[in-house]
Amino acid sequence: MxxxxxxxxxxxxxxxxxxxxxxxxxxxxxxxxxxxxxxxxxxxxxxxxxxxxxxxxxxxxxxxxxVIAATDVMMGRPCYEVEFSDGTVIVADADHQWPTGYGVRTTAELRCGLDSIAAAGSIARYAERRSPPT
Known part of the structure; x- marks a missing residue:
């Protein structure tokens, strides 16, 4: 595919x-x-x-x-919380790419309640994270 x-x-x-x-x-x-x-x-x-x-x-x-490759840890980047329809929440940086029904979108481009993330098959909602994860 x-x-x-x-x-x-x-x-x-x-x-x-x-x-x-x-x-x-x-x-x-x-x-x-x-x-x-x-x-x-x-x-x-x-x-x-x-x-x-x-x-x-x-x-x-x-x-x-x-796993055949990995990157170094990236610090100081704007991050968002992405909440899936099952209540699961993850933190992804603004540039993380998601396959959606409308093509690939970055986390910053996701539209609250509108974009389905193809791999998860669920509706993504997001909120900008104002402080680093604890």
Whole structure:
């Protein structure tokens, strides 16, 4: 399935079941989540801050997939809380990219109660976070 990013599709041949692609790139490219964001693994849960190259996470299809790259921690960036229809809340930076029914949008571009995040299949609501996560 195409990602909508031509250059990424050339490298990865799009998205495929059983794969999770974590993009490693310079700051400002749109991939930052809070370090305490929970991520599912085959044996339980970990957090974004604890993930390392070689770890296994569960992909969107529920299948294990290996982390092949990671970025350094990014500090001092504007962040938003994104709340899903099931009440789950995560913190993502303004440039984090989300696949929606209207194409890829950054967190800052999400429209409260209007954008469905394709991967989660739920309605996203957001509020700018005024202080750092605790």
């Amino acid at each position: 195409p990602t909508g990013f031509h250059e990424l599709d050339e490298v990865t041949n799009g998205l495929h079941p059983g794969q999770m692609i974590i993009v490693a790139a310079r700051p400002g490219v749109g991939k930052a989540l809070a370090l305490d964001t929970p991520l599912p693994t085959p044996s339980g849960w970990t957090t974004m801050g604890d993930v390392a190259v070689g770890d296994e996470l569960l992909g969107a299809d529920g299948q294990p997939t290996r």
